[in-house]
Amino acid sequence: MKKAFKILIAAPLLVGGAAFADSALTVKKSGRAPEASLKVKSSLVPTFEVYQKKVVKGKTEVFKVKNIPALDIGEEREVQASDIGPLRLPASREVAVKPTRIKDSPALYIPQVPVYNAVVEPSKNLTSADAFKKIPDVKMLSPITEPATHEPKVELVKIDEMQPNDYKLLQAMIFLEMQKNYELAMGLFAELMEDPEHRIQALYNYALTAKGMGLNSEFRQYMLQVAQEAKNKDWQQKATEALVQHINVLETSDIALIDPLVIKYDLDITKNDDYQITRAKYYSEKGQLGLMEDALVFISDKSPRYPEALLLTGLFNYRQGKVDDAAIALERLMDATEGNKTLQLRSVGALTLARIQFQKSDYKAAFQSYLKVDKSNPLWLQAMVESAWTQILGEDYEGAAGNMFSLHTDFFKNAFSPESYVVRTVGYLNLCQYGDGAQVLNEMTKKYAPWKKKLDEYQAKNSSNMNYYDTVKSWIKNSDMKEVDGLPRSFIVELARHPAYMSVQKQINNYEDEVVRFNKVALNLIKMERDLIAKQNAANKDLMEAKKSLKGDAPSEAVVARIQKSEQKLLSYRIQTHIAKKARVSIKNLRTVGLARIDKEKNVLRAQASQALQVRFKDMAANLNRVLDQNEVLQYELYSGAGEHIRYQMAGGDINEKERPELKVQKEKSLNWKFKGEIWEDEVGHYRSSLKNVCAQENSVAGLGQ
Template sequence: MRRLLSMASVIAATLVLSLGTPSAQPRGDDDLEMEPEGGASTPGSKTFDRAIDLYRKKDYYSASIELKKVLDGETGDDDAHKQRADFYMGKTLYKMGYYAGALNYFEKISDAGAEHGYYSASLKWLAALSRVLPETSGILEKIGKYDPSALDEPIMDQVRDELYFLLGRHFYTKGELDKSIELFNRVNESSPFFMKAKFFEGVAYVRKYEGRPAGEAFKKILEIARERPPQYKADEIQRFEELAILQMARVFYSTQDFDKAIRYYEKLEQSSPEWTNSLFEASWAYFLKTNNPKALGNIHTLNAPYFEDQFFPESVLLKSVIYYKYCQYDRALEAVAEYDTKFRPLRKNLQDVVAKYEDNAEFYEYVKKIMANKAGLDEVTQRLVISVLGDKTLAKTFAWVDELDKELKALSASDKAWQTTAIAGEVNTELEVRKSLAQADAGKLAKERINRLIGELQLLGRDGIKIKIEVLNAKAGQISAAGKGERIGASHKEDPIIVDDEHFVWRFNGEYWKDELGYYRFKVRNQCPKN
């Protein structure tokens, strides 16, 4: 039951697994081109003026060469013009598709703070970069340097709601939940970022153990799903509706309102990527309601071959506990043996995978082979590792490496003359350094994810040993008083299996059918003594 004891941790983890970067499409760049008032009060050099003119003519390659001369001090321009050149270089590289290179310049500006003349104007470009770069690029951290009051400026009208959401995300990841909630609440309801903001608001409240406002936030998402406002795509609405349903179920589970939790778990359709999670978690709710025929039915579904790429080892031990409570000791021991047979060897295999390479960057390359099914792992271990590597946070870390690699390839395919310039050399070096660091980060995170699973399997293995000891003691007539209290009483009556006009009872014959999944029920005979 370890997975559901701390609902805040579960929901926070699921949130990370479920959401990527904001899905709003990049807007046109016209709203980004406004510059702050003031700036340089003296004329710039001819090189500087030529650079700005080339930018406006969309000759970005030539503009980058001239801007680099200004920044390298070759033109005698003062600091004010160099600051403007910083800003234009960031914009130029963005227009050229070198987003990581652009981030480098806007990072310099944001790190300089308000002393840089283009500090405020750069915030809009950081927002634009957040649409094309994964969070693991560090983009949220840079946006988080800005005070929310900066968004009150008229220049921020087009991106204000987006930036409220991004700032909220930043403070959420930092654990400053009250500040994140306040920012999420500023997002206008007509904004395409409103639904995402509501979701994070709900999860922030869950992390604060405040179930009522969390539920209200999730209910608002369900209301949006019914109304289907035009600012959202259909698949986006469906995704957040499913996530909100799952979180509602977990909120009610955490308050031990198992009936309502089950009601929400069962709202998810088989087509939902969250369906198997809902089945597993609902099996615990059914177990705690002593509706064990349904709990066992859900566990039976999870072991269908349709879900061989998903792993729920805890469900096997839950099955053992259920049989123990009915004094079916042989079947309880069979379930423990099933766990040992399936998962103990896999833990050793995972340890071997992690031990393959000590260096994180080398481990990243090894993980790439695993993901391409070229690492020589046995089929079951391969599937288990892939299930771990499906972690969305890890996927975003790998996406950052891919983005850097893509930009390096674009640079090598660019105009040969431009490749020999100082700015091309600078961009290439920056991309190579960032890629090296990103690969090491990705390898480190992949190791952590696999090690976490190893730890979970180790703890479950210990639980299995404890269950086995309890069962053997009970079988020998040495059951403790606490154990007797856990047994199903002789007066207990199972909930009846009600069959409506659209369904009929069909005895399971060893073959799974897709339309049967989720509908299995077990008849469990109580073998406990009456006294």
């Protein structure tokens, strides 16, 4: 009993600790078979497992009883009531009452209460009179008037029912925003442009549809039209927001129209870096440097457009006369683009920084900046020539001669760089290597003297600047030609590599790509019609087969559902086919107008490109003439210096052994040459001449070639 009592007491404690985590708790009970155990359920009712011993093949085994038989306690006894007879009450009896004797009452007890002599302390002051004065007065609430009630006036208002064009607009918006089916959407918007009520909305959505199809000039044309024509301020604001969002497909000059609208509607453009860069470029071209600075200040160093902002900041500071600030901005540009050294922006920034450092006579820093111009950039050849002049002015004549020699090898046989021969000659002249200098001049005269006549003849025959564009165009179609319209191939290559022409030609190429996309719209609609007709025939066939499966007056639900689905598909394909046919017709007119506009804009761009080529042609021709004119001066310096040098040696003079600073790259990248050997592309700009300075005295003519 003692052990059992302990178990019953412990069970609730165990239940309270863990019964809610487990469905039943098993507690080992001492005194029973090893297999016996106690389970306490969540209801706190203990349950014992029952085991039974059986003799199997002479062995006694213990089995757990899973199904306990019901206890047979017999049947419940039945109680039956008997009939009610007459009521038999006991006979009455008389009670004898005895008189009660009253005893004398006890004496009254009066308790003795001691006198209260306790001393009471005086009362404490819990507050003061001033405290009551500090209690703010609570103003009485204003009386609340009873609300005035009025009888509701219910008026019938006419509901504007949707018209056919409203349904057409809804259908076009579904194609545009949900299905991205730009061809069908464009066809419907083209029809709605003829409706005055839906014209502005149709123009706006047509422009967005064109943007989705890559027709950027169509987007620009019609979205600007909405911004100018819309009398509704909401649509004008929406058009302005769309123009700001897609500023990268617009032209820089469009800022003149968009910026006033941005100010009018107080649009937040502080986080739109693309728009700020475009603003900065526009105001830079217009000379409004204050607005240019306002645009650049919003671009953070985390922005992808930050390198471009640094370049514009450098130009802004330079135009303000802040040369040191401009150099700092460009140096930060070099650090920001260190991970992408082939970036066009980096090469432009490096060349600009080098020229600023050259201007400040910091030749060592300028030389290193020139080397950062990427070799694949059109400005690289010019940068190499300018870096050689930097070495000349830094008295590193061996480096200047070595780098210019690398430009005169077969690797650059198609390059146009007459000035490089002048730099190389000046380098030999300062080293007193007069024989090598004279040989370089002979090479230059042999190569470029015939070009002077060809350039003069070309300019005389081609007075129109469009001829220059046609010449470059002819060469691009067949770049293997060594001469086009009398001009050498290398001259045309250098002419067409200039950024002033390439930027305009890039826009022309974009227009050409857009024409291809516009023509593809009609082809896509024709293909769509064919596909829809095929789907329509398939849906019609499926509908006929479904109707054949109808049997009796009560068809199955599956057959009815199949018929309904086939009918819906058939109706949908018929509607889409109808829209595709109408879209092909309606887009045809817009396509004609759009292609005419694109051709007109391409003609304007061709005129700009032709003008850029003509200006570049004149600069290159003037540079060639200047170099050839300096030939005689250099020859005189060479022969005069050679004579003095021979007389000095005959007199027994010594060679000047003065050490001079060298502007060169790291020692492991610097290469000496001895007129023979291979030239590697990644080593160009790192060569140095192995010829030594044999001059008797300092007689530098470094600035002769400039």
